[in-house]
Amino acid sequence: MQSTIDDAAGSPAAGSDTGSIEVHPLTVHIGAELRNVSLAEAARDDDLFAELKGLLLRHKVLFVRDQDITRAQHVALAERFGSLEDHPVAGSDPDHPGLVRIYKDLDSPAEHYENAYHCDATWRQAPPMGCVLRCVETPAVGGDTIWVNMAEAYRRLPQDVKARIDGLRARHSIEASFGANMPTEQRLALHERFPDAEHPVVRTHPETGEKVLFVNAFTTHFTNFHTPANVRFGFDYAPGGSELLNYLIRQAAVPEYQVRWRWTPNSFAIWDNRSTQHYAVQDYWPAVRKMERAGVVGDRTF
Template identity: 85%
Template sequence: MYEVLEGTTEPRQDFPSFRVGSEPIEVVPLTASIGAELRRVSLARASRDAVLFAELRELLLRYKVLFFRDQDMTRAEHVALAERFGALEDHPVAGSDPQHPGLVRIYKDLDSPPEHYENAFHCDATWRAAPPMGSVLRCVESPSVGGDTIWVNMAEAYRRLPEHVQDRIGGLRARHSIEASFGAAMPPEQRHALHERFPDAEHPVVRTHPETGEQILFVNAFTTHFTNYHTPENVRFGYDYSPGGSELLNYLIRQAFVPEFQVRWRWTENSVAIWDNRSTQHYAVQDYWPGVRKMERAGIVGTETF
């Protein structure tokens, strides 16, 4: 059972509720578009309790990203919670905890100078043929100031596009690359080897959420170009394709920058975010160097896009 605060007192009818113990979870929406903080809930317990986990999953579909404070859980419980969603995946560039494969360490400290920080609106690992379903991210150490993360509702971003733009992009597909992102700072031979392991993936520009049926704008910082734009319907002259196609792609990528689609979270030690990677993008704000920010993320294997 949960109760929604700071707004309607009733959960939406299409999201069933469950009673967990004697008290309902407090659900505090953080914006009208995306995100809710959940209180009076233990994620350590949710890693073992199927009923509690089922409620969290339903709330995730509704709010797209869930936030929690003061979660005292072990790495094993972190992994167990994420594995309730599905199998975990490693990352070819970021390192994992040696005892818990799939628990990726995202540690930024004095050995990570500002110019090596990555900060862009992105949907995790869309350079995979099957991008992750979602992630469970825990803050191990937070800087004294800065280091927030922003999430964006990309279903709302698509819904608010002008109708003629929706019509124009409905059948488009685009290429996503790890070589052009993580690989860009590598020596050529290392970058080419990374591309061999992970060839560029192709996804629809507008994907359908496999559980909610929502239409989602699915281009981000990993997207390099459209793959089926150069047709007689779209291109009269070379200008229409380049830079015309690139300008359209950049316009779509910039929709994630709109504040009305966003929620911003201030990290504290043992705070946790769980997000649906299929319908959101996020941006790790790199405004805290030389402060230290240590995060651990369990990414959940997803399915191919359609």
């Protein structure tokens, strides 16, 4: 199959009668809605999957509506990208390991937040390659998700900032995020199981070669900032280092790098976790929102 896109202006083609995927870009920098495609078929068709993956590398997040497929087919599609990983805090479907249930209902505390710009599981030594997320149930209004192109965020940084962060590394913590609301003993046990991971502040995408700004809500501090080149006096390091980190983390909130998706039941998002961040908008409680996510094991960032 071949995708159809209007080459002249970058606007989506009206489609064709050749059976090809219709690709409708949603913004200039990130996101495309796919039509005339079955994700169940993509899970078993090599050519169709190859086309889907190529579109993912290009648009960074893909959206598809009206996919009434089984959990097994959902898992089969995600496994085409690689092995699936479980989550140590969120629950999984007992019959489909790696299919994480993200269910927000009347039993979920109103203060249980999820609205922070983040790249999934960067507290792992090898963060996920990507995810395949399905909407099971969503509020009539609200509960959207925002994705951010962090390669574009890096590209648009001032040159002096790029020079300043070249070679910097940072720590990412599950203890300081998911563990923060746990009793001390449980939190420390979580840290023992998942020690803080260290990643480059600027990551090189292993397939596209793009440079990606790789700090997010899981990032706690730089690990190699306190050098004579950066620190003359104490305040250069603290709060100087944290102010620089906060500036970098805030880049995810720039609208020009974003796409926002309105969920409907049986709609899917497939995203490249190596080059994006996302933000689940928490504006719907006490309405019900139920999602199921298959996360794909990734590579070490080095």
